[in-house]
Amino acid sequence: MNKPSRETLTVNAIRLFLVTLLPFSCAVPPVVASEAPSRGGALQTYPMQAIAPTIAALLGVPAPKQVESPPIEQVLKDLQGSKKVAILGVDAFGAAIWNRMRDKTPYLNGLAAANNQAQLRSVLPSVTCVNFGCMITGGSQKTTGITTFDSKLACEDLLSVLRAHGMRSGGFGRKDYTGDRLLGRYADLSVPGKAGDLEVMAGLMEVVEEKTLEFVIVQYGKTDDVFHAHGPFSQEAAEACAEADAWLKTLVPWLRAQGYAIIITADHGQHEITRNNGTTAGAHGSASDLDCLVPLVWLPSVAPATESPKTFHPQ
Ligand SMILES: [Zn+2]
DSSP states (O other): OOOOOHHHHHHHHHHHHHHHHGGGGTTSOOSSOSSOOOTTTTSOEEEGGGHHHHHHHHHTSOOOTTOOSOOOHHHHHHHTTOSEEEEEEETTOOHHHHHHTGGGOHHHHHHOOTTSEEEEEOOSSOOHHHHHHHHTTSOOHHHHOOSSTTOOOSSOOHHHHHHHTTOOEEEEOOTTSHIIIIIIHHSSBOOTTOOSHHHHHHHHHHHHHHSOOSEEEEEEOHHHHHHHHHOTTSHHHHHHHHHHHHHHHHHHHHHHHTTEEEEEEOSOOOEEEEOTTSOEEEEOOSSSHHHHEEEEEEEOOOOOOSSOOOOOOOO
């Protein structure tokens, strides 16, 4: 080994000096992060209560009186000028589940760029009726009074505000699910009695083609069922996520071509539990990030084509 030169010694002395200083420089944030933050870690998180005032502002009506959050400025900026807005809520599709299942959601991955996504935090308890109720009121459970999908809202709802301003809404979901029993009940139009998500989508498309609906909100229900039955990170859950992605791939471009700005989100997430018999299942309702952090992706409408888009009627 060569004898170290004077220069090398000097450099080493400076290094030693810097290393000695380092513990005292903790207040200064590192210039280069050692590791890129996880996809979720870099995203802004807004309260679920921000959805209703955001939709109200986009459609130019007052927010329901009791809203508990301001609108989301970034969404307002990106979707300003929208004449129609659609919320697509994939039941139980939490942010952590999407992170784990990204190889099953190529369509949604492609929609979500760095500047058109964030996260929402569900209100408590993190269950479906309470959070879809929040999306249409801007209120948490103490304000809405919702305990089941048949509850009567104890506060003003966005759908009634829109109606008072001459606009119409549609609320859609499967038979005996929140999308129909709660959202459909408060909306002007719904498609009751549909057993599956594809039938709901076909019914929604028929209604949207016939009537002008300024606001549409739809619940995709199968994901929650499968996650409960097999666990949210199971192989069955992965397949359910792929089906939800295919549903989005059909519905999103169709609605955008009909002039809708799109908001994709979920009501809550899920966490894994182990049953007494040792099998894996899924649950939600808690205040944990797994149950409460959900994706938020927004897209403007696309200019309507000169020909009206072909209607897709799934089986
Ligand atoms: Zn559930």
